[in-house]
Structure formats: structure tokens, C-alpha cells
Amino acid sequence: MQITKEVWQVGGDSLTAPEDAAIYLICFGEQAALIDAGTGKGHEKLISNIEKCGVNASQIEYLFITHCHYDHTGGAEKVREEFSCKIVVHELDAIYLEKGDSDVTAARWYGKVLEPLKVDHKITSFEESFLVGSRRIKSFHTPGHSPGSVVYLVESEDKKILFGQDVHGPLDPSILSNQEDYIKSLKFLLSLKIDILCEGHYGIFEGERNVQSFI
Incomplete structure (x- = not known):
């Protein structure tokens, strides 16, 4: 599903597997x-689906993880093996991926045991920037749903596009959700004035008013 000429949805419940959260692809130049x-x-x-977008395996440099939950990360090792890309996760969620914690990562919700996953780059600050081809992608730490939840922001076709997976939770103590942090993160997301929100389970929202209403 094409979102702009540089951004696609390539995975999700109707595109790859019913249990999958949305998977997005960005391509900026090479x-x-x-x-x-x-x-x-x-x-x-x-x-x-990636091949249909005209993107070659050798072009994929990063796998940016929004948070540690299994429906977003269970396929991470397969992706790294397939594309030889670097896995990027916030340090507060990387802990549970690297030790294979099936409870905090919600793998048990899916009847699975999480295999330990080595993280190549750990995000350690509120905001970081990564160069992907000709463009920068920014990460922002937005805890609440999980301790190390992050969103990723890019610009494409003069539009601000936010990859904000699981913006609406759920909040559950077994996965270390925090309601106070969650509310603060939502307020921050509203301040970004986004043109397109690419969510994890509820679809794609276009237009600043629609994005603000959903958040």
C-alpha cells in the first residue's frame, strides 16, 4: 500500500499475517x-511486498523498532538475516528483547516464547537522528505503552509522517505500561502537528485534523 512515492505499508494483519502489527517501508534515494x-x-x-515496491534487499540499512512487543518484533531476526540490516531499539525496551523476556514483550499473549534478540543500536536519548539515504529520520522517546516506546518522524512530499505504533495502548501492568508517561507522550505527539500518522493497528490517518482527532 503506497502512502507517498517514498513510503509504503508492506505488512500488517491483511498484508502478511493476522497477528502482525503494521510494517512500514521508507526509501530515500539509495x-x-x-x-x-x-x-x-x-x-x-x-x-x-517489499520487492513489489521496487526496493532491493541491499538497500535496506535499518530496522527501526517502535517498541518491544512481539507483534512488532517477533520477525526482527528474520528481517536482519534477510537484509543484513541494523536493528534499532530504545535501550529501555532492548533489555527485554536481549534477554528474551516473553512476559514484558507480550510473546506469551500469542502463545510464543521470545528468543533473545541482539540489538545493534540502542537509542539512549529523547531525540536521535538517523541518515537514511538522502533524508533524516528522527526518533522520539514516547514511553507509556512500554518503557522504551519510540515514534519515528520523516518528511516526504512536503508532509510530516509519523510512525506512531500503538498510540492507543493498551496499557497493562504486565507489559510495564505507565499511564502518567502515556498521557505526557500523547501531549507531545499532538504538539508535532503531523500530516500523516502511520499507526500499528488502526490504519493510516491523513490530514492534521484527522491525526489530532485520533491521538
Whole structure:
């Protein structure tokens, strides 16, 4: 599903596997990146969808993870093996991925055991910037749904596009959600004045008014 000429949705419940959160692809010039990896159950479909976008495996430099939950990270190792890309996760969520915590990552919700996942780059600050081809992608720490939840912001076709997976939770103590942090993060997201929101489970929202209403 094309969002702009440089941004696509390539995974999700109707595109790869029913359990998958949305997976997005960005391509700026000679380099590309994925946002989240789904559960891995629909990996072959994911590869096919990426190829249909005209992006080569060698172009994918990063897998940016929004948070540690299994429906976003279960397929991360398969993605890294397939594309030889770097996995990027906030340090507060990387802890649970690297030790294979099936409770905090919600893998048990899916009847799975999470295999430990090595993280290549740990985000350590509120805001970081990554060069993908000709463009910068910014990460912002937005805790609440999980301790290390982040959103990623890019510009494409003069539009501000936010990859804000699981903007509406859920909040659950078993996955270390924090309501106070969550409310602060939502207020920050509203301040960004986004043109397009690419969400994890509820679709894509276009137009600043629609984005603000959803948040």
C-alpha cells in the first residue's frame, strides 16, 4: 500500500499475517529502512511486498523498532538475516528483547516464547537522528505503552509522517505500561502537528485534523 512515492505499508494483519502489527517501508534515494517487523509468521509475504515496491534487499540499512512487543518484533531476526540490516531499539525496551523476556514483550499473549534478540543500536536519548539515504529520520522517546516506546518522524512530499505504533495502548501492568508517561507522550505527539500518522493497528490517518482527532 503506497502512502507517498517514498513510503509504503508492506505488512500488517491483511498484508502478511493476522497477528502482525503494521510494517512500514521508507526509501530515500539509495537506502531504505523498515519500521517494525511483525511476528515473522508472514515473512515470505513481507519479502514479496517489499520487492513489489521496487526496493532491493541491499538497500535496506535499518530496522527501526517502535517498541518491544512481539507483534512488532517477533520477525526482527528474520528481517536482519534477510537484509543484513541494523536493528534499532530504545535501550529501555532492548533489555527485554536481549534477554528474551516473553512476559514484558507480550510473546506469551500469542502463545510464543521470545528468543533473545541482539540489538545493534540502542537509542539512549529523547531525540536521535538517523541518515537514511538522502533524508533524516528522527526518533522520539514516547514511553507509556512500554518503557522504551519510540515514534519515528520523516518528511516526504512536503508532509510530516509519523510512525506512531500503538498510540492507543493498551496499557497493562504486565507489559510495564505507565499511564502518567502515556498521557505526557500523547501531549507531545499532538504538539508535532503531523500530516500523516502511520499507526500499528488502526490504519493510516491523513490530514492534521484527522491525526489530532485520533491521538
